[in-house]
Amino acid sequence: MFKLSDFTLDEKLKMLIGKNGWEVETSGKAPKFEMHDGPNGCKCFENNDDWTSKIIPTHCYPALSVISNSWDEDAAFFDGEGIAMDCVDNHTEMLLAPGVNIKRSLACGRNFEYFSEDPYLAGKMAKKFIEGLQSKGVGACIKHYALNNSEYDRLNVSANADERTMHDIYLRNFKIALEAKPWAVMCSYNRINGVYASENKDLLDEKLRKEMNYDGVIMSDWGAVFNRAKSLKATLDLQMPYEEHAFGQLKKAYEAGFITDDEIDASCDRLLKMIEKAVAAKPLRTAPLTHDERYERCVSLAEGGMVLLKNDGILPLKPVKKLGVIGTFAKFPAYSGGGSANVFSKYPPKPLYDEFKKLYPETEVVFEGVFHDDGKREIINNLAKVNKAQRLAYSSDAVVMTVGTGEFEESEARDRYTIKLRPQFISVVNAVAKYNKNVILVVEASSAVDLTEVEDSVAAILFTGFAGDGMNEAIAKIISGKTNPSGKLTETFPYDIEDCYVTPDLENYYYDDYTDGVFVGYRHFDKYNLPVRYEFGFGLSYSEFEYSNLDIKKSGEDYVVSYDVKNVSKVDGKEVSQVYIKDVFSLLPRPEKELAAFSKDLIKAGETKRVSVKIEKSSLEYYLPPIKDYYLESGDFEVYVGGSSRNLPLKGKITVVMPPYTQFTPTNEIDDEMLL
Numbered sequence: 089m090f091k092l093s094d095f096t097l098d099e100k101l102k103m104l105i106g107k108n109g110w111e112v113e114t115s116g117k118a119p120k121f122e123m124h125d126g127p128n129g130c131k132c133f134e135n136n137d138d139w140t141s142k143i144i145p146t147h148c149y150p151a152l153s154v155i156s157n158s159w160d161e162d163a164a165f166f167d168g169e170g171i172a173m174d175c176v177d178n179h180t181e182m183l184l185a186p187g188v189n190i191k192r193s194l195a196c197g198r199n200f201e202y203f204s205e206d207p208y209l210a211g212k213m214a215k216k217f218i219e220g221l222q223s224k225g226v227g228a229c230i231k232h233y234a235l236n237n238s239e240y241d242r243l244n245v246s247a248n249a250d251e252r253t254m255h256d257i258y259l260r261n262f263k264i265a266l267e268a269k270p271w272a273v274m275c276s277y278n279r280i281n282g283v284y285a286s287e288n289k290d291l292l293d294e295k296l297r298k299e300m301n302y303d304g305v306i307m308s309d310w311g312a313v314f315n316r317a318k319s320l321k322a323t324l325d326l327q328m329p330y331e332e333h334a335f336g337q338l339k340k341a342y343e344a345g346f347i348t349d350d351e352i353d354a355s356c357d358r359l360l361k362m363i364e365k366a367v368a369a370k371p372l373r374t375a376p377l378t379h380d381e382r383y384e385r386c387v388s389l390a391e392g393g394m395v396l397l398k399n400d401g402i403l404p405l406k407p408v409k410k411l412g413v414i415g416t417f418a419k420f421p422a423y424s425g426g427g428s429a430n431v432f433s434k435y436p437p438k439p440l441y442d443e444f445k446k447l448y449p450e451t452e453v454v455f456e457g458v459f460h461d462d463g464k465r466e467i468i469n470n471l472a473k474v475n476k477a478q479r480l481a482y483s484s485d486a487v488v489m490t491v492g493t494g495e496f497e498e499s500e501a502r503d504r505y506t507i508k509l510r511p512q513f514i515s516v517v518n519a520v521a522k523y524n525k526n527v528i529l530v531v532e533a534s535s536a537v538d539l540t541e542v543e544d545s546v547a548a549i550l551f552t553g554f555a556g557d558g559m560n561e562a563i564a565k566i567i568s569g570k571t572n573p574s575g576k577l578t579e580t581f582p583y584d585i586e587d588c589y590v591t592p593d594l595e596n597y598y599y600d601d602y603t604d605g606v607f608v609g610y611r612h613f614d615k616y617n618l619p620v621r622y623e624f625g626f627g628l629s630y631s632e633f634e635y636s637n638l639d640i641k642k643s644g645e646d647y648v649v650s651y652d653v654k655n656v657s658k659v660d661g662k663e664v665s666q667v668y669i670k671d672v673f674s675l676l677p678r679p680e681k682e683l684a685a686f687s688k689d690l691i692k693a694g695e696t697k698r699v700s701v702k703i704e705k706s707s708l709e710y711y712l713p714p715i716k717d718y719y720l721e722s723g724d725f726e727v728y729v730g731g732s733s734r735n736l737p738l739k740g741k742i743t744v745v746m747p748p749y750t751q752f753t754p755t756n757e758i759d760d761e762m763l764l
């Protein structure tokens with residue numbers, strides 16, 4: 089559609105650099121191509137040339153960590169599809185999302201933007217998000233490629249990992265997500281094994297383009313290009329945003345013969361093909377949902393991703409005479425984390441106490457904020473307010489108490505220095521709990537928090553995540569029982585951050601050696617047989633489920649795993665069943681178990697559902713560096729099925745038989761095929 093020959097050399101060089109903060113420079117010879125953040129929603133500005141211009145209000149969807157806590161691939165699709173409608177309404181061709189980085193460090197400030205500590209789950213959810221987004225003609229730009237697993241000094245740190253660790257953990261999520269064909273991949277700020285992602289030819293060309301057969305655009309994170317000529321030679325197509333010296337750098341490098349016509353044309357061709365995709369997708373660009381319907385979608389996505397961590401039976405909360413609602417987050421919920429992901433909400437969350445008034449019309453609902461009013465800065469609480477809260481608790485039949493991290497603690501460009509709740513929260517929760525045994529603690533954080541100091545004082549704990557505009561409506565629906573909670577954790581909550589391999593105290597500020605290898609998240613805790621507070625895949629429901637009748641059948645190179653899940657309670661509910669595999673004997677050490685399939689199913693009270701999922705061959709393989717490829721080993725694999733990574737009542741076995749010539753274990757058999 090667009091011919092390179094229509095562009096002069098200068099116009100091509102300009103195309104390799106952003107026109108401004110948000111557009112590709114096409115010198116008027118191709119349609120405008122505009123891109124905006126982010127994973128929570130479409131965040132566009134009134135004037136793309138002015139960083140300080142007004143942000144146009146749109147819908148703030150739940151953070152991707154909440155979507156992944158739903159374990160619902162349809163939710164990921166509807167999330168992307170919903171955000172796409174705001175992009176359509178706001179002349180945006182591509183969304184700078186999803187972020188898929190692995191949650192290696194619990195303290196990483198951007199964990200709220202990411203899916204999981206597990207690459208299979210992260211990849212599957214990202215793939216669906218991209219499909220949803222692109223189903224409405226809006227391109228996805230998957231990010232941040234790669235090994236951007238902490239925020240501290242992200243423009244300097246070098247994440248150093250071996251080939252197997254990269255392939256089995258940090259690139260596998262991208263590899264799975266690329267099946268949805270995102271229009272672009274955004275490289276990260278950091279160095280990988282010493283070389284900046286933006287100029288790392290091995291990472292961009294060898295691994296992404298050649299190994300993963302990716303033929304789309306690679307663009308930089310904002311300000312992640314340090315030398316435009318070197319990044320072009322690494323096959324980075326687009327430096328973002330516009331930078332005044334980049335054109336001169338490229339021109340000089342061209343005249344010196346350092347960069348070639350072929351390299352320039354290859355990148356420009358990929359950029360023009362991306363614009364052609366946008367033109368071809370025009371018929372898909374519709375926004376059929378009204379704003380009210382989009383808000384409703386935000387609520388339902390939030391409901392599906394909230395995780396009930398504790399319930400002594402108080403939930404669902406029956407109507408009471410008086411309900412105390414304590415904590416500033418009830419008024420200003422932590423509905424998004426800080427940084428580029430936050431959007432300006434068209435429908436800002438309604439106060440939690442108003443939501444309770446709607447659901448409990450006969451109940452006296454009384455609010456006491458206690459903390460700083462806006463919930464965005466360091467919280468302060470004064471004695472008089474704490475005392476008021478205690479009196480409110482004393483006179484109430486039950487209390488809903490909101491605490492959390494918010495964008496003050498979970499944000500881009502910084503990591504947390506602890507995963508404990510802030511001391512002010514801890515003291516007030518315990519002060520309030522002294523006067524009421526029915527405290528329902530609502531934890532508005534989006535990455536693991538250490539609740540040790542408060543969990544025994546309260547009757548129930550609901551972990552909400554940064555759940556967007558519909559957050560408070562979702563919380564009230566779950567607490568009242570209108571919605572049966574069905575979310576499960578996609579990252580491990582340890583007893584103590586010191587049990588983690590990676591802790592907030594950085595040993596070195598300039599390199600981060602990934603010596604934990606493939607043992608990340610639950611793989612780490614399993615390796616050392618460490619107890620954890622809440623395990624990967626854990627979440628309570630108002631229903632109860634039992635598993636039976638496991639059957640495993642080969643299907644081509646994959647395996648179909650079927651099992652019964654029975655809802656033995658009186659309440660309809662959704663169950664997230666999980667399937668893990670263990671390679672019993674492997675040449676290289678493998679994790680105790682690895683997630684290989686999952687399913688979320690609505691199961692009515694008393695009903696038994698037969699669930700079938702597929703273990704793909706790729707889940708049985710692991711990367712073997714000497715052959716520079718993935719390797720499937722003959723031998724036994726154990727299969728575990730259940731409701732969380734540490735509650736796996738069903739156990740089965742797969743025996744893989746591969747031709748001897750493909751194997752590296754000693755064998756004196758000469759297979760005929762070897763002689764061909």
Ligand code: GLC
Nearest residue numbers: 125126184231309310428500
């Ligand atoms: C930021 C983020 C990236 C975002 C981009 C544009 O620094 O790292 O995720 O899409 O810049 O705001």
